[in-house]
Amino acid sequence: MTEFTVTPPSGMRDILPNEAYLRDTVVNKILDVYRKYNFEHIETPSLENIDNLKRQDGGENLSLIFEVLKRGEKLDQELQSDKINRDNLIDYGLRFDLTVPLVRYYVNNQANLANPFKAIQIGSVWRAERPQKGRFRQFTQCDIDIIGVKEESAEIELIDATANALLAVGFNDFEVIVNDRRLLAFIVTALGFTSDELAKAYILIDKIDKVGIEGIKNEAISTFQLEKANALMEMLSKLDQLVQANNSDLVNNFAQLGLNNLNFVELEKIIQPLENVLRICRSLSQDKYSLKFEPMLARGMGYYTGMIFEIKAKSIAYSLAGGGRYDNMIGKISNRNVPACGFSIGFERVIGLLLENSTNGNPDLNKLALIYNPEMDKLDLVMKELSNLQNMNYNVSVIPRKKEISKQLNQLIRHSFSKYCIFKQGEQTQLIKDFNI
């Protein structure tokens, strides 16, 4: 007999009833908001062909895939070969995000999907990260994406919908920050960085948010040639000063950076839609939240091609949502380029913050225990009371009485029961008692 382990696999967790109830409530509130924009819920399998997962711009996620062993004869063959290649042992992997599956889904089902296609995905993803506090190896992502719209109306809908979803679940002190990957590309290219160095520069700039500009200096120097690193640091400081000065004329701001060979016509083409998005979203927000241009917002993923955005809780330094435009991703796997743009709510973080502020364990006014004595009471009559009490809008548990009734009642209070009745045969109406809480 093998061992039975009562705990979940390392880094994964059991979700207790109170949290599961909150999660269901939040999911339904988010779905309600997204459906007002005609986003449609879809589902893809948890497993993907392993080659699909390993091919994409997944960055470090590629090393975190839970891989599934082949089965039957195919596996036997591999195991019998002289030199075993681990990659030949596996055929599927658990998805590490919802973007790769969405792109595959779109190409696979395009003929049956609306155009533009507006998708909601709420589902588990798996990453074999080193277990640490607050990071789980299975967690829920909550994404909306618009496929087939190149205009910035897509960005506006995504930002408006996501901000309204966060308002609906109870957040109200947050800020939407917006940038365009191409602005960063302009700066970094003007400083002489090669296209291979761009992705590294984005990842570096992405860290400024947490450690400040000075905080990335050492890494800049160790990653790039000293001259380039210094130029980058200097440019970032200038950019920071301009942002602090709060000059709303973005093109002029860029002019002041003194970059070589800056193409103002091209710059204008990027900045104008960005300004549109900021202005229009501000107007739609009705001051329920704020929006800001943040030229140092970089975001980690390699696949972004245009505008990028995040929502930050103001009181805490947390990002609640992130997203952006990724126009080249579908073209890479299909014979047709299709523009796409998405926004993802940090579902686990949202749930974590709501749990911290929740009135968890408070009595539920509808929750009633119908306690009977299995040795005495006629079960026919007891179960009839179940129906009666449900018809009175109580949620009812039928519970066999234990010897220590007071201990039993205390246990019910701890599980948010607010009422109970001890079944009494012959009573027309059962006596419903409130717990003295």
Place this chain on the structure above:
Amino acid sequence: MTEFTVTPPSGMRDILPNEAYLRDTVVNKILDVYRKYNFEHIETPSLENIDNLKRQDGGENLSLIFEVLKRGEKLDQELQSDKINRDNLIDYGLRFDLTVPLVRYYVNNQANLANPFKAIQIGSVWRAERPQKGRFRQFTQCDIDIIGVKEESAEIELIDATANALLAVGFNDFEVIVNDRRLLAFIVTALGFTSDELAKAYILIDKIDKVGIEGIKNEAISTFQLEKANALMEMLSKLDQLVQANNSDLVNNFAQLGLNNLNFVELEKIIQPLENVLRICRSLSQDKYSLKFEPMLARGMGYYTGMIFEIKAKSIAYSLAGGGRYDNMIGKISNRNVPACGFSIGFERVIGLLLENSTNGNPDLNKLALIYNPEMDKLDLVMKELSNLQNMNYNVSVIPRKKEISKQLNQLIRHSFSKYCIFKQGEQTQLIKDFNI
């Protein structure tokens, strides 16, 4: 560059928006019913330690587990060993049902759970079955379980709740059939079958439902000694005749079987609760569905210890739900025996039947397309209309106009839009048109 496969892994599937919407609706209706009985939704990870999965009475499911490769150093070590043992390459597996995880969850979290603990689980399970029509390798199970009640009030709550859930999602022509595993054990033991042969006999009897008594004869003869097989076949025919005669005195029925050494006191102890459940559930059903004792109901799983039940759609030969009591399962992995009983809705079958009868693709009266011209219209004003129309209770998609507008409108009709408006600058109120359908 590796291949990108646009289809899902073999036997798994993408769920299109119409079906996903139906699934969400059905889940919420089921949850609403179950919560009236204070069942609580819980979640467990999709992965379990592989030893947990391989240890239980999983029957043939054990050979269908998707196994997960170890990672990092642990894997490297195994791959470098002289003789590779496939079992050492893996540490986790995808769950093949929700019962093994539930039992682990209960033992792991007992101190924080209500007593009795009434769980709802709705989640994916994975089985590497040979792909075939209507069978998927990832599918949803929908279970309720009551842990901690030995009395038949648990069976009654489970049956009442599950039947009401099926009524709530739109089924009304079904029958609940009930039996007790111990009655089958009585018969088979009296015929001289050893306890090792019991499980095989259950699996055989379970097939009568599909192929009739005569249909299992050959398998009976090839599985058991000829004499035993014949005795079993004879007894099953007698039992069938008694059931057909519709004699409601169950104890008397058993007397007529002429079994050796039948202990009527023990028999009574099993039959009386069974009759209670039938009588009380009939009364709770208010004739919305029927209930029947079915002495040849066996159910496949090895772990049942008492009453077993199924719900069958009458018009079609399908089972919609199945369950039973499994009092020994928790005791096997913890130091304390705890009674348990569960009922599982065949979620995929329910969805399949509802899809067949659905009015899929009918226009949605709230679904509106706001079409604008990206080259002409001011996006500020267009997006303001998004809010206005949402406030009028429409679900709104903002859609850039294409050259072939009539083709575009036709595509919207196919995706259940019922209304559209072509944005017109300067109009106080936009003209909302109905699609002529």
